[in-house]
Amino acid sequence: MKTEIIDRNAEYLGIPRLLLMENAGRCLAEKIVSIAETENEKISIFCGSGGNGGDGLVAARHLVNRGFKVEVFLMTHPQRIRSKETIKNWEIINNMTYSDNLNVNVVLDSSYLPSSVDGIIVDAMLGTGIKGKIREPIRSAIKLINDSNAVVVAVDVPSGLDPTTGKISDIAVKADYTITFHKIKKGLDTKTAGKIIVCDIGIPKEAEVFVGPGDLIRIKRNPESHKGENGKVLIIGGSPVYSGAPALSGLAALQAGCDLVTILCPKTAAPVIKSYSPDLIVKEIDSDYVDKIDMELVEKSDSIVIGPGLEENPKTRKAFKFLIREIDDTTPIVIDADALKLVEIEDIKDFENIVLTPHLGEFKRLFKISGKDLKSKIKYVTSASKKINGVILLKGKIDIIAQNGKIRLNKTGNPGMTVGGTGDVLSGIVASLISQKLRPFDAACLGAFINGKAGDLASEIYGYNFTATKMLKFIPKAMKLK
Numbered sequence: 001m002k003t004e005i006i007d008r009n010a011e012y013l014g015i016p017r018l019l020l021m022e023n024a025g026r027c028l029a030e031k032i033v034s035i036a037e038t039e040n041e042k043i044s045i046f047c048g049s050g051g052n053g054g055d056g057l058v059a060a061r062h063l064v065n066r067g068f069k070v071e072v073f074l075m076t077h078p079q080r081i082r083s084k085e086t087i088k089n090w091e092i093i094n095n096m097t098y099s100d101n102l103n104v105n106v107v108l109d110s111s112y113l114p115s116s117v118d119g120i121i122v123d124a125m126l127g128t129g130i131k132g133k134i135r136e137p138i139r140s141a142i143k144l145i146n147d148s149n150a151v152v153v154a155v156d157v158p159s160g161l162d163p164t165t166g167k168i169s170d171i172a173v174k175a176d177y178t179i180t181f182h183k184i185k186k187g188l189d190t191k192t193a194g195k196i197i198v199c200d201i202g203i204p205k206e207a208e209v210f211v212g213p214g215d216l217i218r219i220k221r222n223p224e225s226h227k228g229e230n231g232k233v234l235i236i237g238g239s240p241v242y243s244g245a246p247a248l249s250g251l252a253a254l255q256a257g258c259d260l261v262t263i264l265c266p267k268t269a270a271p272v273i274k275s276y277s278p279d280l281i282v283k284e285i286d287s288d289y290v291d292k293i294d295m296e297l298v299e300k301s302d303s304i305v306i307g308p309g310l311e312e313n314p315k316t317r318k319a320f321k322f323l324i325r326e327i328d329d330t331t332p333i334v335i336d337a338d339a340l341k342l343v344e345i346e347d348i349k350d351f352e353n354i355v356l357t358p359h360l361g362e363f364k365r366l367f368k369i370s371g372k373d374l375k376s377k378i379k380y381v382t383s384a385s386k387k388i389n390g391v392i393l394l395k396g397k398i399d400i401i402a403q404n405g406k407i408r409l410n411k412t413g414n415p416g417m418t419v420g421g422t423g424d425v426l427s428g429i430v431a432s433l434i435s436q437k438l439r440p441f442d443a444a445c446l447g448a449f450i451n452g453k454a455g456d457l458a459s460e461i462y463g464y465n466f467t468a469t470k471m472l473k474f475i476p477k478a479m480k481l482k
């Protein structure tokens with residue numbers, strides 16, 4: 001999982017980023033103390049404009065307190081520091097005017113760099129936020145560091161190395177030690193990173209297990225994209241009695257950001273669905289129930305929801321079986337509501353992009369197992385998820401999302417959401433996110449978070465007296481990255 005996702009989720013759990021930076025910089029300083037042979041050793045810290053540079057500034061403060069002589073090189077104009085926490089630590093460093101052991105330099109271009117450096121060099125220039133070609137003066141600083149005889153300590157990752165792939169597109173710091181935070185980054189190898197030491201910076205496991213606002217950064221949009229490129233969703237459902245369910249699912253999908261929603265429904269439901277909103281494209285089947293499915297329509301869609309308001313009867317069963325038989329087993333399908341009564345595990349077990357959204361009763365019917373408390377539910381959902389390739393989203397007070405034994409949990413939502421239709425909203429959001437290119441597992445996790453959050457925002461205004469329709473307008477706010 002990306003550092004930025006984990007950081008934001010940790011913040012959501014109540015741990016300020018400034019505290020994470022403090023923990024990182026303090027641990028870094030402690031490791032440097034143990035690397036330094038004598039207290040007389042000079043320490044030069046090269047700091048970038050992001051979080052990596054901030055870690056370096058925190059370490060500088062702690063090292064000065066320990067009696068070391070520290071020289072800081074800020075590798076940009078102070079006004080171009082990007083991270084709020086780094087700005088704070090830059091202010092602190094500039095307030096440390098009493099100490100003789102601290103010297104601070106601003107490197108505006110490579111001519112401000114010293115001709116040589118010895119002692120210990122701390123590379124806090126680029127971390128997980130590295131993008132594109134290495135710009136000056138960082139590029140020259142990397143050369144200076146690599147040409148020196150100093151002991152080089154890289155912060156989080158050696159600058160220039162892509163922490164995810166391990167690729168060096170241009171040049172990178174060659175470190176003797178790399179002090180990395182929270183978890184070892186995938187791209188680190190001892191050839192460039194030297195001895196790798198991991199610092200625990202106090203991020204709890206929950207920041208990765210519970211879905212949080214950090215997961216929203218998975219949604220990306222190409223500014224050059226045109227209509228349809230950000231997702232086409234098909235909702236299959238509706239019957240003489242239930243016309244609201246597919247409409248809710250479709251409207252939720254649109255609120256969650258996809259471009260186009262088509263609803264395939266029987267003629268008994270079509271006029272009502274059309275009357276709900278001009279934003280929905282409605283294709284009707286000449287029957288009272290969904291008894292056949294237009295595969296051309298299916299193939300043109302990026303993701304499908306089947307189930308809302310579908311009803312369970314021989315006609316819909318036949319149509320569902322037909323779809324599962326005809327469809328490519330990589331097509332993303334969210335199987336929800338009445339379709340969960342029609343599905344047989346044996347028929348869908350190979351589909352890797354399927355998302356099943358059962359509540360506890362439906363889960364029990366499907367997998368013949370069921371737990372009462374959270375621990376046993378997690379155990380059963382984990383084992384059920386190993387029986388199929390797709391995703392299970394077990395709805396409950398705490399939602400459990402699983403695929404191939406991997407588990408995440410979601411805590412958003414409230415008892416007001418027991419009202420009818422909130423499940424249809426959820427399936428629409430999940431399909432919408434898949435159509436916007438999220439992996440089905442990530443879409444199911446984030447869908448559960450957004451749906452619950454929209455319910456929580458509705459509850460702030462209406463208490464428990466809101467409907468699924470009222471929840472729809474809160475979806476965009478629930479998706480806002482603060």
Ligand SMILES: NC(=O)C1=CN([C@@H]2O[C@H](COP(=O)(O)OP(=O)(O)OC[C@H]3O[C@@H](n4cnc5c(N)ncnc54)[C@H](O)[C@@H]3O)[C@@H](O)[C@H]2O)[C@@H](O)CC1
Binds near residue numbers: 024127134
């Ligand atoms: N959870 C964690 O692991 C924590 C990470 N922290 C630190 O924060 C870092 C991530 O912070 P950021 O996301 O701000 O990213 P970085 O600090 O890695 O760098 C981003 C900055 O560098 C500049 N930059 C990016 N690519 C460049 C290039 N090719 N040439 C020149 N300049 C370039 C950008 O303009 C941006 O201002 C981590 O590596 C880590 O050191 C800690 O502070 C706190 C907790």
Ligand SMILES: [K+]
Binds near residue numbers: 123125126154155156
């Ligand atoms: K670094």
